[in-house]
Amino acid sequence: SQTIHQWPATLVQPVGSPLSLECTVEGTSNPNLYWYRQAAGRGLQLLFYSVGIGQISSEVPQNLSASRPQDRQFILSSKKLLLSDSGFYLCAAEGEGRNEQFFGPGTRLTVL
Amino acid sequence: AQTVTQSQPEMSVQEAETVTLSCTYDTSESDYYLFWYKQPPSRQMILVIRQEAYKQQNATENRFSVNFQKAAKSFSLKISDSQLGDAAMYFCAYRRTGTASKLTFGTGTRLQVTL
Secondary structure (H helix, E strand, C coil), rough: CCCEEEEEEEEECCCCCEEEEEECCCCCCEEEEEEEECCCCCCCCEEEEECCCCEEEECCCCCCEEEEECCCEEEEEEECHHHHCEEEEEEEECCCCCCCCCEEEEEEEHHH | CCEEECCCEEEEEEECCCCCEECCCECCCCCCEEEEEEEEECCCCCEEEECCCCCCCCCCEECCCEEEECCCCCEEEEECCCCCHHCCEEEEEEEEECCCCCCEEEECCCEECCC
């Protein structure tokens, strides 16, 4: 079975600072990878997804970007954080040929 | 665009009793997937159960089962013999078929389990 790691678990950053959140996957190859954001008390919103190395699709135009430098590594970045970037960020992976997404433990980001 | 609606913001159930969480969705697709995820206080999303739209048989996973009514676009979750550990937010989610497709989530139902 696949395991999804995310770090850091918690992050407090000032407005205007850069961001890098990392997600790595074990136990599957060629996964589809997803970044979701969850605002307090709400459901999840898809930010980016990737079907392979270097292939990134954006769902919502925003202050964030994503990259996939390796098959099982997915990175969420920002050059300058905004207050509105605060939230809970979840990485999800979908095994090759599968239709169910499994989630990592998430990163709680607070922008002050 | 697909939408998922969970009309019960909060539900409560006594330990060992049965509770049903409601979910409706809107889609023009004929084939798709539906899921229930559990989010405990740790906030990690845990897959509880999945249903493939082309299958008429309702999915079951131990104490968890669904009532899938395709024509009514309804997908409810039944939890039998509720346990304290079942207390969490429960999200209904929809996924189109295809190579890579996002999950569209409802707003969630908070389930409390009382003694």
